[in-house]
Amino acid sequence: MTIQPSQLDIARGESDRTLVLTGVVDSHTAARLSDRLDRLGERADVAIDISGVEFIDSSGLRTVIAAHVALAEAGHRLVLTGSSEPFDRLLEITGLDDQLHRG
Amino acid sequence: MTMRDASADGDPFDRRYEGTTAVVNGVRLDIDTWLITQSADDDTRTRAALVVSELVSNAVQASPGRPFDLSARRARQRAITLTVTNRADDARVPPRDEWGPDDLLAPAGRGLAIIDTLCDEVAITTSAEGEITVEATLAAGFT
Numbered sequence: 001m002t003i004q005p006s007q008l009d010i011a012r013g014e015s016d017r018t019l020v021l022t023g024v025v026d027s028h029t030a031a032r033l034s035d036r037l038d039r040l041g042e043r044a045d046v047a048i049d050i051s052g053v054e055f056i057d058s059s060g061l062r063t064v065i066a067a068h069v070a071l072a073e074a075g076h077r078l079v080l081t082g083s084s085e086p087f088d089r090l091l092e093i094t095g096l097d098d099q100l101h102r103g
Numbered sequence: 104m105t106m107r108d109a110s111a112d113g114d115p116f117d118r119r120y121e122g123t124t125a126v127v128n129g130v131r132l133d134i135d136t137w138l139i140t141q142s143a144d145d146d147t148r149t150r151a152a153l154v155v156s157e158l159v160s161n162a163v164q165a166s167p168g169r170p171f172d173l174s175a176r177r178a179r180q181r182a183i184t185l186t187v188t189n190r191a192d193d194a195r196v197p198p199r200d201e202w203g204p205d206d207l208l209a210p211a212g213r214g215l216a217i218i219d220t221l222c223d224e225v226a227i228t229t230s231a232e233g234e235i236t237v238e239a240t241l242a243a244g245f246t
Contacts, residue, residue: 006127
Protein backbone atom coordinates (compact mmCIF):
# COMPACT_ATOMS: atom_id res chain seq x y z
CA MET A 1 0.00 0.00 0.00
CA THR A 2 1.27 3.45 -0.86
CA ILE A 3 0.73 6.02 1.85
CA GLN A 4 -0.24 9.47 0.61
CA PRO A 5 1.33 12.03 2.97
CA SER A 6 -0.68 15.03 4.08
CA GLN A 7 -0.94 17.78 1.49
CA LEU A 8 -0.94 21.50 2.22
CA ASP A 9 -0.91 24.19 -0.43
CA ILE A 10 0.26 27.61 0.79
CA ALA A 11 -0.51 30.31 -1.74
CA ARG A 12 -0.06 34.07 -1.66
CA GLY A 13 -3.31 35.98 -1.24
CA GLU A 14 -4.32 39.46 -2.28
CA SER A 15 -1.31 40.96 -0.54
CA ASP A 16 2.18 39.61 -0.04
CA ARG A 17 1.39 39.28 3.66
CA THR A 18 -1.64 37.07 3.16
CA LEU A 19 -1.33 33.29 3.02
CA VAL A 20 -4.09 31.12 1.62
CA LEU A 21 -4.11 27.60 3.01
CA THR A 22 -5.66 24.63 1.25
CA GLY A 23 -5.48 21.11 2.65
CA VAL A 24 -4.20 19.60 5.87
CA VAL A 25 -2.16 21.29 8.62
CA ASP A 26 -0.69 18.53 10.78
CA SER A 27 2.64 17.28 12.05
CA HIS A 28 3.74 16.53 8.48
CA THR A 29 2.90 19.91 6.93
CA ALA A 30 3.11 22.39 9.82
CA ALA A 31 6.85 22.96 9.36
CA ARG A 32 6.25 24.34 5.86
CA LEU A 33 3.68 26.77 7.19
CA SER A 34 6.07 27.77 9.93
CA ASP A 35 8.78 28.45 7.35
CA ARG A 36 6.46 30.66 5.29
CA LEU A 37 5.40 32.61 8.36
CA ASP A 38 9.01 33.01 9.46
CA ARG A 39 9.89 34.44 6.05
CA LEU A 40 7.12 37.03 6.36
CA GLY A 41 8.60 38.16 9.66
CA GLU A 42 6.96 40.46 12.19
CA ARG A 43 7.28 43.88 10.53
CA ALA A 44 3.52 44.16 9.81
CA ASP A 45 0.24 42.31 10.18
CA VAL A 46 -0.14 38.88 8.58
CA ALA A 47 -3.41 37.32 7.38
CA ILE A 48 -4.10 33.65 6.89
CA ASP A 49 -7.12 32.60 4.87
CA ILE A 50 -8.22 29.35 6.51
CA SER A 51 -11.25 28.68 4.28
CA GLY A 52 -9.52 25.77 2.56
CA VAL A 53 -8.26 24.02 5.71
CA GLU A 54 -9.75 20.53 5.59
CA PHE A 55 -8.06 19.27 8.77
CA ILE A 56 -5.87 20.75 11.48
CA ASP A 57 -4.46 19.30 14.68
CA SER A 58 -2.36 20.65 17.54
CA SER A 59 0.78 20.66 15.38
CA GLY A 60 -0.84 23.11 12.98
CA LEU A 61 -2.35 25.12 15.79
CA ARG A 62 1.06 25.38 17.47
CA THR A 63 2.43 27.06 14.34
CA VAL A 64 -0.43 29.55 14.17
CA ILE A 65 -0.15 30.41 17.85
CA ALA A 66 3.61 30.90 17.63
CA ALA A 67 3.08 33.39 14.79
CA HIS A 68 0.27 35.10 16.70
CA VAL A 69 2.48 35.57 19.76
CA ALA A 70 5.54 36.71 17.76
CA LEU A 71 3.50 39.28 15.86
CA ALA A 72 1.79 40.50 19.03
CA GLU A 73 5.15 41.00 20.72
CA ALA A 74 6.17 43.14 17.73
CA GLY A 75 2.98 45.19 17.96
CA HIS A 76 1.22 43.55 15.03
CA ARG A 77 -1.55 41.05 14.45
CA LEU A 78 -2.09 37.67 12.92
CA VAL A 79 -5.58 37.72 11.42
CA LEU A 80 -7.45 34.60 10.42
CA THR A 81 -9.85 35.20 7.55
CA GLY A 82 -12.52 32.98 6.13
CA SER A 83 -14.08 30.05 7.92
CA SER A 84 -13.06 26.43 8.36
CA GLU A 85 -15.16 24.05 10.42
CA PRO A 86 -12.18 21.86 11.45
CA PHE A 87 -10.18 24.94 12.42
CA ASP A 88 -13.05 26.49 14.38
CA ARG A 89 -13.74 23.18 16.14
CA LEU A 90 -10.11 22.90 17.25
CA LEU A 91 -10.10 26.48 18.55
CA GLU A 92 -13.23 25.70 20.54
CA ILE A 93 -11.79 22.46 21.96
CA THR A 94 -8.62 24.23 23.05
CA GLY A 95 -10.38 27.31 24.42
CA LEU A 96 -8.63 29.56 21.93
CA ASP A 97 -11.69 30.68 19.99
CA ASP A 98 -11.61 34.13 21.60
CA GLN A 99 -7.82 34.49 21.59
CA LEU A 100 -6.99 34.80 17.90
CA HIS A 101 -7.92 37.73 15.68
CA ARG A 102 -10.57 37.08 13.02
CA GLY A 103 -11.10 39.19 9.94
CA MET B 104 4.36 2.48 4.31
CA THR B 105 2.14 0.02 6.11
CA MET B 106 4.31 -2.76 7.56
CA ARG B 107 1.64 -5.14 8.80
CA ASP B 108 -2.04 -5.46 8.07
CA ALA B 109 -4.19 -7.67 10.25
CA SER B 110 -7.55 -6.02 9.73
CA ALA B 111 -8.81 -7.60 6.56
CA ASP B 112 -12.25 -8.15 8.03
CA GLY B 113 -12.43 -4.58 9.31
CA ASP B 114 -12.89 -5.52 12.96
CA PRO B 115 -10.72 -5.33 14.98
CA PHE B 116 -8.05 -3.02 13.55
CA ASP B 117 -4.35 -3.66 14.23
CA ARG B 118 -1.52 -2.16 12.25
CA ARG B 119 2.11 -1.21 12.60
CA TYR B 120 3.38 1.96 10.95
CA GLU B 121 6.75 3.55 10.40
CA GLY B 122 7.58 6.29 12.88
CA THR B 123 7.42 9.24 10.52
CA THR B 124 4.98 12.09 10.07
CA ALA B 125 4.57 10.98 6.44
CA VAL B 126 2.22 8.23 7.64
CA VAL B 127 -0.10 10.44 9.71
CA ASN B 128 -2.46 11.20 6.85
CA GLY B 129 -2.63 7.51 5.93
CA VAL B 130 -3.32 6.57 9.55
CA ARG B 131 -6.27 8.95 9.67
CA LEU B 132 -7.58 7.50 6.42
CA ASP B 133 -7.13 3.93 7.71
CA ILE B 134 -9.05 4.65 10.90
CA ASP B 135 -11.76 6.44 8.96
CA THR B 136 -12.10 3.45 6.65
CA TRP B 137 -12.37 1.15 9.66
CA LEU B 138 -14.98 3.41 11.27
CA ILE B 139 -17.02 3.32 8.07
CA THR B 140 -16.99 -0.48 8.22
CA GLN B 141 -18.30 -0.09 11.79
CA SER B 142 -21.09 2.23 10.56
CA ALA B 143 -19.79 5.06 12.75
CA ASP B 144 -21.56 8.37 12.26
CA ASP B 145 -19.92 11.52 10.88
CA ASP B 146 -19.36 13.13 14.28
CA THR B 147 -17.56 10.05 15.56
CA ARG B 148 -15.37 9.93 12.46
CA THR B 149 -14.48 13.61 12.83
CA ARG B 150 -13.53 13.30 16.51
CA ALA B 151 -11.63 10.06 15.95
CA ALA B 152 -9.57 11.66 13.17
CA LEU B 153 -8.37 14.37 15.54
CA VAL B 154 -7.71 11.94 18.39
CA VAL B 155 -5.70 9.54 16.25
CA SER B 156 -3.77 12.40 14.68
CA GLU B 157 -2.73 13.58 18.13
CA LEU B 158 -1.90 10.05 19.32
CA VAL B 159 0.26 9.34 16.30
CA SER B 160 1.97 12.73 16.29
CA ASN B 161 2.90 12.24 19.94
CA ALA B 162 4.28 8.76 19.23
CA VAL B 163 6.35 9.92 16.26
CA GLN B 164 7.66 12.91 18.18
CA ALA B 165 8.62 10.72 21.15
CA SER B 166 10.41 8.11 19.07
CA PRO B 167 11.09 9.30 15.52
CA GLY B 168 12.06 6.58 13.11
CA ARG B 169 10.79 3.78 15.30
CA PRO B 170 7.61 1.93 14.32
CA PHE B 171 4.47 2.26 16.39
CA ASP B 172 1.41 0.06 16.71
CA LEU B 173 -2.16 1.27 16.36
CA SER B 174 -5.27 -0.66 17.28
CA ALA B 175 -8.94 0.23 17.21
CA ARG B 176 -11.76 -1.63 18.90
CA ARG B 177 -15.43 -1.23 19.56
CA ALA B 178 -15.66 -0.63 23.31
CA ARG B 179 -18.81 -1.22 25.23
CA GLN B 180 -21.91 -0.55 23.15
CA ARG B 181 -21.35 2.99 22.02
CA ALA B 182 -17.65 3.72 22.24
CA ILE B 183 -14.42 2.99 20.45
CA THR B 184 -10.93 2.62 21.86
CA LEU B 185 -7.87 3.79 19.96
CA THR B 186 -4.53 2.53 21.27
CA VAL B 187 -1.06 3.59 20.18
CA THR B 188 2.09 1.88 21.44
CA ASN B 189 5.57 3.15 20.70
CA ARG B 190 9.00 2.53 22.09
CA ALA B 191 11.07 5.41 23.43
CA ASP B 192 14.34 5.76 25.29
CA ASP B 193 12.66 8.13 27.73
CA ALA B 194 9.38 6.41 28.53
CA ARG B 195 8.16 9.12 30.90
CA VAL B 196 4.45 9.43 31.52
CA PRO B 197 3.45 13.04 32.10
CA PRO B 198 1.17 13.51 35.10
CA ARG B 199 -2.34 14.58 34.21
CA ASP B 200 -1.78 18.17 35.33
CA GLU B 201 0.92 18.46 32.64
CA TRP B 202 -1.33 17.38 29.77
CA GLY B 203 -2.18 20.92 28.76
CA PRO B 204 -0.08 24.06 28.27
CA ASP B 205 0.79 26.25 31.26
CA ASP B 206 -0.43 29.29 29.39
CA LEU B 207 -3.40 29.45 27.02
CA LEU B 208 -1.16 30.91 24.31
CA ALA B 209 1.82 28.63 24.94
CA PRO B 210 2.80 27.24 21.54
CA ALA B 211 3.09 23.55 22.48
CA GLY B 212 1.68 20.93 24.82
CA ARG B 213 -1.90 20.59 23.61
CA GLY B 214 -1.94 17.09 22.13
CA LEU B 215 -2.84 15.15 25.26
CA ALA B 216 -5.22 17.88 26.41
CA ILE B 217 -7.13 17.60 23.11
CA ILE B 218 -7.29 13.82 23.44
CA ASP B 219 -8.48 14.17 27.03
CA THR B 220 -11.19 16.65 26.02
CA LEU B 221 -12.52 14.46 23.22
CA CYS B 222 -12.35 11.14 25.07
CA ASP B 223 -14.21 9.67 28.01
CA GLU B 224 -11.14 7.78 29.24
CA VAL B 225 -7.42 8.17 28.58
CA ALA B 226 -4.84 5.83 30.08
CA ILE B 227 -1.07 6.01 29.65
CA THR B 228 1.08 3.07 30.69
CA THR B 229 4.70 2.10 30.29
CA SER B 230 6.47 -1.24 30.25
CA ALA B 231 9.87 -2.25 31.51
CA GLU B 232 10.93 -2.63 27.86
CA GLY B 233 10.37 1.08 27.24
CA GLU B 234 6.98 0.82 25.57
CA ILE B 235 4.53 3.67 26.03
CA THR B 236 0.88 2.84 25.45
CA VAL B 237 -1.81 5.48 25.22
CA GLU B 238 -5.34 4.12 25.24
CA ALA B 239 -8.11 6.58 24.41
CA THR B 240 -11.78 5.69 24.56
CA LEU B 241 -14.31 8.00 23.00
CA ALA B 242 -18.05 7.90 22.84
CA ALA B 243 -19.25 6.80 19.43
CA GLY B 244 -22.44 6.93 17.46
CA PHE B 245 -23.35 4.31 14.91
CA THR B 246 -25.94 4.44 12.17
